[in-house]
Amino acid sequence: DTAVSQTPKYLVTQMGNDKSIKCEQNLGHDTMYWYKQDSKKFLKIMFSYNNKELIINETVPNRFSPKSPDKAHLNLHINSLELGDSAVYFCASSQRGNGNTIYFGEGSWLTVV
């Protein structure tokens, strides 16, 4: 069983489109995250939710909107996609009190053309 699963794994789309990436974790964790990895492999946190509440919101364009329907799911919706949004997006989860140990999904490769 995959602990943190995200779909789709690959996504190619045109500029201006709106797309969503879904994430689910079956680890029973109370905190979920979205990280972005750019073309130089640099990883940066975008958002974090704890029990469905937003707790970390980095400087991310308003076109990016996370949604957490329950603590096992954290989806990422992106409006009006731009070329610079091309990246790998990683979903992750952790359990508060477990040493901040974060477990990552396999990543979603987004290419905007």
Place this chain on the structure above:
Amino acid sequence: AQSVTQLDSQVPVFEEAPVELRCNYSSSVSVYLFWYVQYPNQGLQLLLKYLSGSTLVKGINGFEAEFNKSQTSFHLRKPSVHISDTAEYFCAVSGNTGFQKLVFGTGTRLLVSP
């Protein structure tokens, strides 16, 4: 706030040789430290972590790391590497209280050749 420096962007090594990947961190509070590995076109896998206690931490695949508070370092080592260890290695740090971001270094590409 925390930050991580991985000085080596790429480390080439021959198979069965030892390797050390360097990581230095900066923080005004006590920290947790992590090493993750990313194989080509895959996600991040936790190699090992330091939370407290013994400063020598052993992880998966024969890797180990040593926390050195005075030098603010957490270098990763393996006594004998395999071709299959070729991957990107990321050091990461977070504060150890409350909700803390995991801050990553820029990564070190380990290239193992026969």
